[in-house]
Amino acid sequence: MTDQNETQDANPVTTRRGVRSFVLRQGRMTEGQKKAFERNWAKYGLSRDNGMIDPREVFGRDNMLNLEIGFGMGKSLADMAEAAPEQDFIGVEVHLPGVGALLKEVEARGLENVRVYSIDANDVIDLCLPDACLDRVMVFFPDPWHKKKHHKRRLIQLEFIQRIRHKLRVGGVLHLATDWENYAEHMLEVMDASEGFANTREEGGYSPKPEERPMTKFEKRGENLGHGVWDLLFYRTN
Template sequence: MTDKNEPQEKTEVADSPVTTRRGVRSFVLRQGRMTEGQKKAFDRGWAKYGLSREDGMIDPREVFGRDAMLNLEIGFGMGKSLADMAEAAPEQDFIGVEVHLPGVGALLKEIEERGLENVRIYNIDANDVIDLCLPDACLDRVMVFFPDPWPKKKHHKRRLVQSEFVQRIRHKLRVGGILHLATDWENYAEHMMEVMGEAEGFANSQGVGEYSPRPDDRPITKFEKRGERLGHGVWDLVFHRTN
């Protein structure tokens, strides 16, 4: 769900480089420029809301100061949907992962303007967050909305949703926890369904091979509304961990 249109300039953050992992990354690194408002929000908010690879494995109860339902969104783009979800569910906690600084700054601005206390942010590759920062079985829900579809067949191997990635996510979810995927590319939806249908330890909440209606708690993005006006479909997949 990352915005691919804005240029980016470097700003110092706790982690550099954004990834330590080889293989399929959770992002495509693009240049971009933070607006003045995003820069100021970043400067004011990162120390409080930012999380670092250097922190190692976190204890979510210490991070948020309570024991609550914990959500992870991978690739939150410009952050509005994540802020909407966090504002609508103050009893839940949310961790967002995004490598593009304009998006991080934009979410910090949303957090500040809305007075949100239940959001924390990583500005590194989601693979590092999964492998180095999150304890097993700590998450209640993982959301991957509109990841880069890599539409050319020769690039399909670069798609984030692959069997190995899904199994690493599985170990971070509690039994019964939800993996929610969404895409507006039909071929990627079919690929996701194939991967998830074969994934050990997951069951389709809607039945074998079935897509899900959009859950009420997944906000409709501007990007999605624009796609709907153009006649583009959107496919949601909701699976839960069985063991």
């Protein structure tokens, strides 16, 4: 049995200081998630200790590269990777039950095009990914921090978007989605003000849900209750 502490960074969450966009609600992994983690982390896990990676070496090929920040329990990421075996996917999630759940899906489906970080996405962006290496970045349903006094904790801010921009190739797409209308308005305001990005919709505004974004159970339940979902797709222009 592998010692979990030997498979991850000494500080598994972040090296950054300041306002966090997440609350660390680790909880306990189920036995199945724990065993999937122990069996698969050495193969699919990436560490801050690896430093700046070369995706071609990580995946053994030079294909379209996707990054999902905050993949939750990982089913949607596994669905996307299974539907597009010709593409490669890196997932980032700080909550260990979600990491274990994704590794369980990866193992069960025999996916070879997925790699996982279990650290703060800011560290992945700043310390692990070379510039212009990504074709698509996805941030689906991040914590809305719906109270006005907590809006500063929202992940989608001008400074964060500019750091993402440098990791996207020119023409690469940033895809955001939320089911909180106020956060959707905030996201659109940030993206419209972000240097080096343009809306994929010539008329501006929100985009229809792309077919390649899987619908989660949570999203479907919300849709049945009449809740809205807003997608934004912007591409890097320079």
